[in-house]
Amino acid sequence: MLPEIILFVAFLFTVWSYVTKKAQRTPPLPPGPRKYPIIGNLLKVPSDNHWVVYDRLAKECNSDIIHLSVFGNSVIVLNSFAAATEVLDRQSSISSSRPLGTMIGEIMGWKYIFSLQPYGQRWRDSRRMFWQEFHPEHGRAHHRPIQLRCSRDLIRRLYESPIDFQNHVRHAIGAGIISVLYGLDIQEEDPNITMVDDALKHINVGLIGTCMVDLFPFLRHIPRWVPGAGFRAIGENAARDLNLLIDVPYSQTRKLLAEGRGESSFIHRTLSRGPIPDGGMEERILKEAATTTYIGANETSKLPMTLLFAMMAQNPDVQTKAQQELDQYLDHRRLPEFGDEIHLPYTYAVLLELLRLEPTAPLGLPRSLVSDGEYKSYHLPSGSIVFYNIWAILHDETTFPEPEKFSPSRFLKDGVIDTQLKDRVMATFGFGRRVCPGRYFALDNLWLNLASILSVYTMSKAVDESGQQIEIDLEYTADLNRHVLPFRCSITPRSEKAENLIHGCRL
Ligand code: HEM
Secondary structure (H helix, E strand, O other): OHHHHHHHHHHHHHHHHHHHHHHHHOOOOOOOOOOEOOOEOHHHOOOOOHHHHHHHHHHHOOOOEEEEEEOOEEEEEEOOHHHHHHHHHHOHHHHOEOOOOHHHHHHOOHHHOHHHOOOOHHHHHHHHHHHHHHOHHHHHHHHHHHHHHHHHHHHHHHHHOHHHHHHHHHHHHHHHHHHHHHOOOOOOOOHHHHHHHHHHOOHHHHOOOOOHHHHOHHHHHOOOOOOOOHHHHHHHHHHHHHHHHHHHHHHHHHHHHHOOOOOOOHHHHHHHHOOOOOOOHHHHHHHHHHHHHHHHHHHHOHHHHHHHHHHHHHOHHHHHHHHHHHHHHHOOOOOOOOOHHHHOHHHHHHHHHHHHHOOOOOOOOOEEOOOOEEEOOEEEOOOOEEEEOHHHHHOOOOOOOOOOOOOHHHHEEOOEEOHHHHHHHHHHHOOHHHOOOOHHHHHHHHHHHHHHHHHHEEEEOOEOOOOOEOOOOOOEOOOOOOOEOOOOOEEEEOOHHHHHHHHOOOO
């Protein structure tokens, strides 16, 4: 009996010394609000404006990194540029993966969308395929003519029915990316545009942390008829809508190409690069990469584009200043083109300020840590979900005084764009290995549309039947990527010369 007792005591001693040594070795977690047993900080997880709440919590903790836990899941929020660059750039070998919940990944089928995929070979293959198409030189040669065409079409549509400006923005962005990806011509209320809205309307349901099945993945096996299993029907509908988006535009392109009618497109160019057998894995990756890109492009640029109309109506002095710069350079003889931005610093500053003021994805796309990390002597446990607070970075008073104010001139230093501040605004596209690969395309598109609109239209507050100005009170959706809810605004051609330029946009 004695040997067993000695062995047992030795075992306990080994375990105890391992645990205490580990506790001594492991630095503390980042600060955060008080955690309750089992639920952790569940009660502190906001339902809205998470970025503002996390920013406040970080300030209360006097730290640029905070830690929360929800049912034992570790959540880290990086609340400064320094924290985001240290963890996401310098420690990118451990922080480039994404958490993929059971609901969105498995049940809704979004594991095929490479922007949400964990770090790995499939993600790498998709991103490489994307980058061959969208790296700046290739992209500019193939995409700019399409972006120009869609931008001119937008100018024309704004003239014909200014009241529908939010729809026109949606159409211009959708039509541009569909043409680039699939070579398809987009009609009014085209199903290829409504299809992406259908697929996306489900995404909030599946966002990590919003579903019980993410916390308890075994729930995915419960039969559909069991009370509480409604998430399965929702998930299956979402998967059906996503599969339509993956298959339908791709099949249309293949059909056109087979008939010798397809225009040059991402699909066409990728297929021409090498044999991609029908039905094989490479074809599947191509289809999914196209869908990921379509979603990425469609969802993100609408906010800064729509915000332009509101900000110009609310800040007529900014609008006048940009228009004076445009008039001086273009002399009312033509609309802006790519390459003009270098001569139009104030107008470019308007674009930067729009991106800064209301970032489309205020907390980026979440990451997950594949091993333990460290920041400022805090322990960052493997498996943690990491949010980076883009909104807080772009509202940091030390870099952007009076951050709530719309003030493009903050970006100008001696009459030219301050490159350091411009680089800081690029945080809106994320960090490290998962940084948005569509940012060059996005900036080109936003620039051309913004400069063209400002050169021929004046935005002002709409007036109601009794002649009273209608104040613009912006409201946003609470989606992963935010959108501006409909608002009214008056859009009128600036002059006869402007009207002539608009008429020149008829295709
Ligand atoms: C104003 C416009 C845009 C903004 C603010 C934006 C923002 C972002 C952000 C914050 C991320 C996550 C980056 C990270 O985790 O560090 C992202 C990823 C991504 N974006 Fe964009 N984006 C924009 C436009 C576009 C466009 C036009 C495209 C396609 C042409 C695109 C395609 C993607 C893709 C494919 C990813 C996933 C990258 C990956 O996970 O490897 N985005 N974007």
